[in-house]
Amino acid sequence: MIDDNTDPERWEPVxxxxxxxxxxxxxTARAVLxxxxxxxxxxxxxxxxxxxxxxxxxxxxxxxxxxISRPYCERLGIPFVYDPGxxxxxxxxxxxxxxxxxxxxxxxxxxxxxxxxxxxxxGDRLDLAPMMGRWLSQAGRELLAEADALVPxxxxxxxxxxxxxxxxxxxxxxxxxxxxxxxxARALKRVKFTAQQVGLSRTQRAANIQGAFRVPRDxxxxxxxxxxxxxxxxxxxxxxxEGCAKALLRAGARNVDVLVFARVAEAGxxxx
Ligand SMILES: [Zn+2]
Numbered sequence: 001m002i003d004d005n006t007d008p009e010r011w012e013p014v015x016x017x018x019x020x021x022x023x024x025x026x027x028t029a030r031a032v033l034x035x036x037x038x039x040x041x042x043x044x045x046x047x048x049x050x051x052x053x054x055x056x057x058x059x060x061x062x063x064x065x066x067x068i069s070r071p072y073c074e075r076l077g078i079p080f081v082y083d084p085g086x087x088x089x090x091x092x093x094x095x096x097x098x099x100x101x102x103x104x105x106x107x108x109x110x111x112x113x114x115x116x117x118x119x120x121x122x123g124d125r126l127d128l129a130p131m132m133g134r135w136l137s138q139a140g141r142e143l144l145a146e147a148d149a150l151v152p153x154x155x156x157x158x159x160x161x162x163x164x165x166x167x168x169x170x171x172x173x174x175x176x177x178x179x180x181x182x183x184x185a186r187a188l189k190r191v192k193f194t195a196q197q198v199g200l201s202r203t204q205r206a207a208n209i210q211g212a213f214r215v216p217r218d219x220x221x222x223x224x225x226x227x228x229x230x231x232x233x234x235x236x237x238x239x240x241x242e243g244c245a246k247a248l249l250r251a252g253a254r255n256v257d258v259l260v261f262a263r264v265a266e267a268g269x270x271x272x
Contacts, residue, residue: 027164031124046119046128047112055131057116066108068139068265077103078265098238100230100245100256104143105263106135109234113262117233121167132261133174140175140229140259147257148226149184150176153244154213156190171261172231181229184222188244189214197236205239213244215251224252235263 044051045058052058057065071083073090075097080090107113116132119125137144152172160166169183176183192212197205215223230244235258245256 024161024164031164043127046123046125047115056119056125056128057131061112064112066110066113067135068105068108068263075102077105077263079108098242098245099249100241100258102143103235103238103241103258103260103263104140105235105260105265106132106139107262109236109262109264117167117262120170121163121233126165126170129170129174130177133171134178136171136175136231136259136261137178140179140257143229143257143259144175144179144181146227146255147181147229149182149187149222149228150259151184151187151228151230151244151248153230153232153240154188154190156193158193168232171233175231175259184219184226184228186219187215187222187228188219188247189216197239202237202239205237206242209239209243213247215247220251223248225254227255227257228253229257229259232258232260233262235260237264 043054043056045061046056047061048058050058068077068079071080072078073080073093074087075089075093078090078092080088116128120128120132150172152166152168154160154168155163155166169185172183175181190212191214194208194212197208200208228248230241230248232241235241241258241260245258248256
């Protein structure tokens with residue numbers, strides 16, 4: 001049988017302007033095919049690639065994850081190596097208090113959690129989101145009990161376009177499903193295309209993110225007087241969530257907390 005599509009005579013001329021659209025359509029088709037295959041094939045562990053039953057992490061890799069639990073700084077959520085007693089803040093929280101009220105993370109950022117985040121972000125492993133969302137909900141239980149809405153850290157539309165989805169929005173949707181707290185999808189916009197934060201110093205990161213986030217006019221109603229939780233995949237220097245929290249508070253949010261999947265966590269030093 002002759003496949004008509006291989007006959008050059010039948011190829012439609014394609015304008016250069018249509019190429020990005022075609023590329024995107026092909027990527028979407030690939031993602032749909034991949035999702036269909038995922039239903040038929042056993043999952044692979046997102047970290048070690050061994051076949052795994054159920055969700056996308058094998059028991060061996062799961063046991064290597066470093067979940068964060070108390071004692072930690074009540075403000076920043078940085079784990080303490082010993083228990084200094086209830087309500088004690090870290091030196092970092094006292095010396096340089098953030099705009100947001102409290103931050104919580106499910107796990108420490110290490111090789112295992114990095115592999116999970118990368119699989120979700122770049123590997124089309126959206127099947128990991130419900131599991132990661134449950135861990136986030138667990139870590140943020142106290143925050144979620146008092147919150148009006150979740151605000152995913154937005155991507156600039158150019159990066160969103162290139163990556164097809166926002167991993168923070170995927171995680172926020174999973175947290176929303178697990179906790180029942182709704183998402184404020186219009187609350188925050190990334191208005192500045194920022195360079196990747198990787199490789200920048202703490203000061204450079206803060207400068208890079210300056211003016212990057214804004215509450216748009218049609219997002220005000222989702223922000224004013226409300227208790228919000230910013231959701232992101234990884235917290236490194238905190239510059240991104242700090243920029244977001246400042247924009248939300250300036251627009252009239254009553255309180256802003258932060259919930260991330262993984263955080264870089266040197267052991268916190270207590271103030272005593
Ligand atoms: Zn594994």
